[in-house]
Amino acid sequence: MTGTGRKYRFSWNLLGDIKTGRPNLGPVTRLEVYRLMQYTFRDILEQEFGTEKTDEIFYRAGLLAGKEFFANVVGAPADLNEFVSTLQHLLMEMSIGILRVEMADPKKGSFIMTVSEDLDCSGLPEAGFGVCTYDEGFIAGLMESFTGEPFDVREIDCWCTGDRTCRFTVNRRSR
Numbered sequence: 636m637t638g639t640g641r642k643y644r645f646s647w648n649l650l651g652d653i654k655t656g657r658p659n660l661g662p663v664t665r666l667e668v669y670r671l672m673q674y675t676f677r678d679i680l681e682q683e684f685g686t687e688k689t690d691e692i693f694y695r696a697g698l699l700a701g702k703e704f705f706a707n708v709v710g711a712p713a714d715l716n717e718f719v720s721t722l723q724h725l726l727m728e729m730s731i732g733i734l735r736v737e738m739a740d741p742k743k744g745s746f747i748m749t750v751s752e753d754l755d756c757s758g759l760p761e762a763g764f765g766v767c768t769y770d771e772g773f774i775a776g777l778m779e780s781f782t783g784e785p786f787d788v789r790e791i792d793c794w795c796t797g798d799r800t801c802r803f804t805v806n807r808r809s810r
Contacts, residue, residue, distance in 0.1 A: 673755065693768040697776065698776040701774060701775060702777075733751040734750055744784065747802060753801055755769060762796075764793075770790065784807050
């Protein structure tokens with residue numbers, strides 16, 4: 636435990652040595668297990684703190700994850716095209732989702748991105764609201780890490796609202 640009293644300050648080392656720890660099962664698990672963990676966490680957090688605070692926590696966790704994923708997996712792409720291409724490849728290879736950039740205006744810092752077959756909601760029943768708050772933060776963390784500037788990301792279409800892909804507005808935060 637550190638002097639701050641925190642037990643689990645995030646470090647990439649917390650992911651562990653999967654080859655040693657899971658020599659037979661490896662790094663793959665079923666999607667139901669991921670969703671079981673995510674939605675039970677959401678349920679308990681909502682009971683304790685309410686939906687708005689839970690959404691804030693999931694967004695912030697996604698933001699941290701996006702920054703860590705960039706630093707530890709993405710590397711240092713030379714330009715926007717390489718960044719998007721690298722992300723598309725990694726997200727597909729790791730079965731996270733299928734990324735597509737529908738609109739890009741780098742000068743304005745404005746994008747529309749979709750993620751299909753994503754971890755959080757693809758195949759869930761319609762709920763009348765989007766559920767990909769963690770993904771919003773994840774994309775914001777990736778974009779901030781690539782550009783050095785903060786971004787606001789909002790899901791505008793979701794499987795749970797009847798769409799068959801998750802669509803996000805991605806906008807550089809005004810100064």
